[in-house]
Amino acid sequence: MLNKNWFRNKFWRQVLELATPEGASSYRDFTFKNWCLRRLGARVGENVAVGRRFDCLLHLLSALHIDNHVNISNDVAIYAFGKVSIGSFTAIASHCVFTNGTHDISTHQPKAGRLVIGRGVFIGLGARIIGPVTIGDNALIAAGATVISDVPEGMVMAGNPAKCIGRRPLAKRVWHFPDLWYDPSTFTLIDNPAGEAQPLPQNEP
Numbered sequence: 646m647l648n649k650n651w652f653r654n655k656f657w658r659q660v661l662e663l664a665t666p667e668g669a670s671s672y673r674d675f676t677f678k679n680w681c682l683r684r685l686g687a688r689v690g691e692n693v694a695v696g697r698r699f700d701c702l703l704h705l706l707s708a709l710h711i712d713n714h715v716n717i718s719n720d721v722a723i724y725a726f727g728k729v730s731i732g733s734f735t736a737i738a739s740h741c742v743f744t745n746g747t748h749d750i751s752t753h754q755p756k757a758g759r760l761v762i763g764r765g766v767f768i769g770l771g772a773r774i775i776g777p778v779t780i781g782d783n784a785l786i787a788a789g790a791t792v793i794s795d796v797p798e799g800m801v802m803a804g805n806p807a808k809c810i811g812r813r814p815l816a817k818r819v820w821h822f823p824d825l826w827y828d829p830s831t832f833t834l835i836d837n838p839a840g841e842a843q844p845l846p847q848n849e850p
């Protein structure tokens with residue numbers, strides 16, 4: 646049966662979609678969308694970009710905390726049944742799915758735990774993060790990986806279930822959308838030296 650929540654959710658889903666800029670080139674383009682997400686209860690830092698067709702549990706959005714300088718690409722779903730936090734300078738590619746809710750396999754009773762994504766984490770296309778888990782700072786989750794346990798900082802994880810395939814070799818400065826650079830040991834912005842700017846990747850998914 647249609648109730649007040651049905652109309653509310655339908656309304657906000659439309660607004661969130663309309664508030665998503667096409668071909669954004671700056672975090673400023675996401676100001677209105679971020680305002681909407683905050684209005685719905687999420688904690689959203691400065692300079693956050695959440696792409697098109699973002700799916701979430703609207704009525705539980707207060708469980709979602711996104712730190713500053715976080716880039717979430719299109720078609721990402723975050724089902725936050727318990728607290729989900731995403732650290733600064735983390736980048737999430739398209740078609741990733743996150744959840745921290747499950748059911749007891751014996752009683753089927755629903756339960757949820759905390760899902761923590763550290764700072765400077767890169768999560769590749771179509772990865773699935775099934776919490777509660779903690780992903781350490783600067784970890785890299787390969788495209789298509791399914792993470793079901795904690796990931797130590799700086800590890801590269803791939804496969805299903807995701808296994809460590811190496812350590813991420815970190816440069817002194819790391820690129821971040823739209824053309825920012827940060828220090829991966831302090832997670833602070835670095836002035837972009839003249840002439841070293843890299844163009845935005847084209848046809849980003």
Ligand SMILES: CC(C)(COP(=O)(O)OP(=O)(O)OC[C@H]1O[C@@H](n2cnc3c(N)ncnc32)[C@H](O)[C@@H]1OP(=O)(O)O)[C@@H](O)C(=O)NCCC(=O)NCCS
Nearest residue numbers: 738739768769770785786787788789790801803804810850
């Ligand atoms: C994980 C990743 C970063 C590895 O890149 P790389 O360091 O250049 O690694 P290589 O291609 O040399 O592969 C190293 C090993 O990891 C394996 N591997 C690489 N990517 C993998 C993946 N997604 N899943 C499973 N195994 C993978 C390779 O088969 C190879 O194994 P081998 O040593 O047994 O031959 C890359 O494959 C990836 O997944 N990138 C994300 C791409 C993406 O999501 N783009 C979205 C647009 S922003």
